Amino acid sequence: MEIKSEISNLTSNFLLKNYDIKVEKIEIQNTKKDFTGDITVVLFPFFKLIDKDKISEFGKNLGSNLIKSSVNIIDYNIVAGFLNLSISDKYYINFIDSIRDDLNFGKSKSSNETYVVEFSSPNTNKPLHLGHIRNNLLGYSISKILEANGKTVQKVQIINDRGIHICKSMIAWKKFANGSTPKSENIKGDKFVGNYYIMFDKVHKEQMIELIDSGMDKNIVSENTEIMKLAKQELMNWEKNDKETRDIWKMMNEWVYGGFEKTYDLLGVSFDKNYYESETYLLGKNIMEEGIKKKILYQREDSSVWINLDNEGLDEKLLLRSDGTSVYMTQDLGTAVQRIADNSNVKGMIYTVGSEQDYHFKVLFKILNKLGYDWATNLYHLSYGMVDLPSGKMKSREGTVVDADDLIYDLISTVKNTTESLDKYKSNNEVLDFDDYKKIALGALKYYILKVDPKKNILFNPEESIDLSGNTGPFIQYAYVRIQSILNKVNKEVTIDNNYQLNDKEKEVIKIIHQYPSVVIDSYKELSPALIANYLYDLVKSFNSLYQNYHILNSESKESTSIRLLISVKVSHVIESAGDLLGIDLPNKM
DSSP states (O other), rough: HHHHHHHHHHHHHHHHHHHHOOOOOOOOOETTSSOOOOOEEHHHHHHTTTTTHHHHHHHHHHHHHHHHHHHTTTHHHHHHHHTEEEOOHHHHHHHHHTTOTTTTTTTOOOOOOOOEEEEOOOOOOOOOBBBHHHHHHHHHHHHHHHTTTOOEEEEEEEEEEEHHHHHHHHHHHHSSSOOOOOOHHHHHHHHHHHHHHHHHHHHHHHHHHHHTTOOOOOGGGGGGGGHHHHHHHHHHHHHTOHHHHHHHHHHHHHHHHHHHHHHHHTOOOOOEEEEEEHTTTTTTTTHHHHHHTTTEEEEETTTTEEOGGGTTSSEEEEEEEEOOOHHHHHHHHHHHHHHHHHSSEEEEEEEEEEEGGGHHHHHHHHHHHHTOGGGGGGEEEEEEEEEEEEOOOOOOOTOOOOHHHHHHHHHHHHHHHHTSSSHHHOOOOOOOOOHHHHHHHHHHHHHHHHHTTTTTTTTTTTHHHHTTTSHHEEEHHHHHHHHHHHHHHHHHHOOOTTTTOOHHHHHHHHHHHHHHHHHHHHHTTTTTTEEEHHHHHHHHHHHHHHHSSSSSTOSHHHHHHHHHHHHHHHHHHHHHHHHHHTTTOOOOOO
């Protein structure tokens, strides 16, 4: 039995037998580094359940009872309301020996539960940028974490392929491209189309200035420039299914999709299904009719459809315009229902969307709940903060957005130049290739972004991200490469002495390995890859301390070499497993 479960059961039995107290949950945690011990039972919740005159002896009685009842518990101490238990070396040695060949360590058995995870969801008028990188890395990592917890995952994106912003790129291309294409200009498709979106904004601003100079009220000039009128007409043509407009729209979108696929491939993410706004924007209208019948929604005199959520601490929300056209909320309601219909055994859906949409998703989930969809209680908004570079905020219309591809290739180049300037590299016969540099650069990028709690903003510093001595991806990758170098020198089975006395460094690493399954579970419960990333840093930091203080291959005894080799094997396995949950590939050399 896992040690925390054993302690929990023994404590529950002790409370029932000696104090007639029945509790559902015993709070057990890892002992804080400032205290002596390995596992801590939190006593404070029990103090209010027992007589005051018995509190002073309660902890001592429990500690003594646990030692008598378990061969794994060898000592205890009490600090305030914390009972700190010392666990035997034999327990930890038996534990790491038992998982030596378990490559699924930390993962749960498969269940029938399916989760739909939405992420990326780009617009087809511009390439993916730094903000999309965080979105994609979070969504993909959460998908992997769900799978590690036994869930079946359907990774989806909704591509925003219609609307006035798309028409702006189309008009600019028609006016200024002279028939050029991504192929003729040798430019990636999404970048090509994005350049015309920027061009539209430039021309639009110039025409606004001309209108203001001619005497037009500056409050209305934005909607009255020649180029904006053309974009509005293009949108009307699209909605009327005009063939020429639709043909150009399809052609330009295909250019963008080709570009997106290259970026996704470079980033190492993938999707199981794409939804397109052009196909989903009409979804939800039937839901409006049903909601009105049930008197959950109401119509105003102008025929617009609303819901009143004042009693929910929210607001009144428009769901259908007076002319019968949809708003984003209408579309999201319909898409949610459609996704449930598309997948069996759906337990829930996770929307990976920036924190600026927090209110939108509160309203969306509340409406679905009120409309009677029982699965609505299992909808989650994975909200995340902004990500910027030290150079400042990004603005896509002005062309100051950090293109995702440019950022990645620049980082690969930085890793290459930094590596090749090191004396250690110059004296090494082993040469790194592009694939090695790519793995290191993407490891740096992914780890830097995912180690931060999703809700917090990030200032991404490329130079900091590749520091080999900091809390970075390359720091972890280098430890993995070092371990592989050690293990490649061993060609025989490692035999463990169960009576071996662990030193503090050995025990610390094993204790951290022991925590891995609970960290995987917690990262799922909190929807936070940051728990995995920071656990990984603690593990590698602890192993490095062992490596720096003790020999592994040429140690003081055969027994110590064996245990340290087994520790090395399992650390490498956990790095592989946790790295996979973060989408990080591990290089063979650095």
